[in-house]
Amino acid sequence: MSPASKKRLSYFLIIVIVTLILGKFIFESLQKNTVYFFSPTDLFLSSEKPRGVIRIGGLVKTGSIQAKKNDSVYTFLVTDLKNDIYVEYKGILPNLFQEGKGVVVEGVLKDKKFLLGKNILAKHDENYMPPEVADALKKSGNWNKKYD
């Protein structure tokens, strides 16, 4: 290794180490600000009500979806299994929006427990399998709760 290379290598390593340390601090401070969605528990624990349009995420509580009359208004509960938030939404629901499945709702908080939804995004998980396998797993009792 030539002396020039050695010099460049040591500069490079110093820069990398400094950047890593700085990056760690930036990452930690960003952790609080880079929230894509709040969970119901986050909102429950927060001291003040977030203003403006926010996103909440969680599971659609089983048995909580209700369609109101004929003007395509839906109400349901978003839960993280500890706390619930009541959501009212007018519009078309995405295909993967189902009871017990993940969902992200964009909207305005009316109060800590009630969100007026403007936009619904269905969240899906990382499990992929053919329908027959899913049926077989359910039948044999090997269905993992995490697939729901």
Place this chain on the structure above:
Amino acid sequence: MFDLFQLKKIFQLSDNFFYLLKIVFLSVIIFGLILSLIVSPKDYLQGDTVRIMYVHVPASWLALMIFAVVGISSIITLIFKIRVFTIYAKSLAPIGFTFSLISIFTGSLWGQPTWGTFWTWDARLTSMLVLVFFFIFYILSWKFVKNFFVAEKYSSIIAIIGLANLPIIKFSVDWWNTLHQPASIKLTQSPAIHSSMLMPLLVMFLGFALFSLFIFFIRYKTEILKLRKNKLNKILK
């Protein structure tokens, strides 16, 4: 040590080799497409929409891997001045750029029917878009800076900074709440994807990787010819 794919060697790769590589990558991709579009089953939740995965995931993997190679080559080139790595990185970048675009576009085509949106600013999607911009900056620095050595320096620095983005992309789904689902295939666990769907995914990845290799050889050859034309080919010695 670095004489593999050195200046002279690339011209020893005969036309037969390129012809063979072309046949192999085409047949692997055709085989992969038959597997993924016809043979593989529907998903229990998403139905046929899941077939977008067989293009989306290999393209994303390759975009990340190629950027990793570009970045590491840039470190070698900047510190040790082993110039053949500059040419590797320069030849690979447009391939990775194309795959990152394919990843973004197929991703939004997949997002619309499943999530209900083409685009959202969650951590995974945003960091992937940042990768696209790093590719663009890298390629543009070669286009706009005329002096080879200055362009080499700028582009390498861009690629090295961009390396920091790769772990962010990879772990964004674990570090933050994202709309994008976490990885299905992890080194430490058995894949969360059924084998009948994993097979076509891996075949498509192999096909895309062979395609990348094919384009890489062509581009590498072109870059060497450009160096010769500019009488810079001595730097590779």
